[in-house]
Amino acid sequence: MTIQAITMPKWGMTMTEGRLAAWLSQEGTRISLGQEIMEVETEKITNVVESQVEGLLRRVVVDQGATAPVGALLAVVAEMSVPEGEVEAFIASYAGRAGSSDADGAGDPSPRLVEAGPHRLNVLSLGGGEATPAVLIHGFGGDGGTWLFTQDALAQNRPVHVIDLPAHGGSAPTVPSGRVEDMAAAIIDALDALGIAKAHLVGHSLGGAVALSIAASAPDRVSSLALVAPAGLGPEISTDYIEGFLAADRRKPMKEVLSKLFAEPDAMSAEMVENVLRFKRLDGVPESLEAISGNLVSGGRQALDLRASLAQVNAPVLVVWGEKDAVIPSSQADALPGTVKVERIADAGHMPMMEAAAAVNRLLSSHLAGADG
CATH class of the missing domain: 2.40.50.100 (RNA polymerase II/Efflux pump adaptor protein, barrel-sandwich hybrid domain)
Incomplete structure (x- = not known):
């Protein structure tokens, strides 16, 4: 029994x-x-x-x-x-099992700083095996914690690397231009430093634009793309969110800004708000975020237009979008090239990988397995 x-x-x-x-x-x-x-x-x-x-x-x-x-x-x-x-x-x-070495993370991999060309990038690597590695790239103002519910799920049969973009998380602010192309170059430098010839790229929001930029400039490095609420596929974007994020320096206004990321704002913790505020106070970060935002938004609209780049991608592409996204509307997934697989997540906002983690993990796992060939 x-x-x-x-x-x-x-x-x-x-x-x-x-x-x-x-x-x-x-x-x-x-x-x-x-x-x-x-x-x-x-x-x-x-x-x-x-x-x-x-x-x-x-x-x-x-x-x-x-x-x-x-x-x-x-x-x-x-x-x-x-x-x-x-x-x-x-x-x-079970009385003595919780908090044991198996449960409390003893021996777990830790983030490390990787010297990648002129960049010092924070990287967390999990998993192993012969399958093609996956690289996860977060969005504007985020960090590797974006993939809190994703990395381990994808690392069951392949190496999975979470990389903080320059001036985000634990990475140094080494891209003063704030250009997406320069951040893409930094990720390529990271691939070189990690010894990765070709990878599945999974990008969220700004990270999606970075992944698309890599696919355009170095297609031989990309096995597949998975774009979660990506920037660059349409003109609309919440300038209230971008401007509010840049301006917020206290708990209440930052909480109001971050609530726009979620379909259910009450699910967001107070610790998330504090972590973002601490990050914004680091040397060089405010200036870098201003530069990045200037390349993302112009005149109240997205400054990037990557639809042509998407149409030229030969690798398998999956686009995942929360139907209640209040930052970049999910309607930008309409009328994409027929080769692009589009999945919309009901009752999720701009962070479906956190709000509907199990569903998104199944989509990503299936996409990567299919692209492995």
Whole structure:
């Protein structure tokens, strides 16, 4: 007779605990593989968790609203035929597991600074194997944390590298021009430094424009493109968001700005706001962000037009967009070349990889596998 555990997941290298925001399935009900069973609050956002097991949700061990360490037992799945004593013994067996070396990230890879030509870029690498590596590129004002729910999911059978753009995250501000082409060149320098001849590029927003620029200037380095709410495919963009992000220097205005990224702003954590404010205070960052924004937006419209570049990409291309995107409208995914696969995510905004992580991870995994050939 099988007893199965539902535990606190770990997303990202820095996560040590999570808050169980809500149970979406009740004790005594049946759950199936892939069913949304709970919401867990991380340092950035509250994320829905899909079940990795199926059966009867026999016992809820941690109530909603409680905080538990990574790896902690949250609930038990077992049929009623399993004696109560065995369920109790199973629960007791988990008492010392949470926070152990397996759960707290001991031995996990850490971000590192990579000397890439004239650049010092912050890189986090996971995974291994013979499959083509994937490189994940975040958007304007973001960092590698954008891929909190993505990197590990894609790294099950391939190397996956998250690279902070210049003047973002832990990378030095080495592109004073702020031009997308120069940031693309920095990522190519990073590929050289990492010994990557060819990669799947996954880019979000500004990172999507950077990925497209790489595909245009160095097509032999690109196995496929996956563009999540990319910049450069239409004129509309929320200048309120860009200008507000540049101007915000306190918690309240920054929270109001960042809320535009999500279909459900209440899911965003206070820690995310604080992290962005700390980042904006680093030497050289405000000036770099101003330069980048000047190359992104002009006269209230996007200054980039990369549709022609997209039409010339020979590699497989996937475009993913949240239908409730308030920064760059999802209508810009309309009338793309027929070779481009477009997927829209209902009830997600500009950050579908965070708001609908499981769905986006399935799309990306399938896209990469197909492009591997």
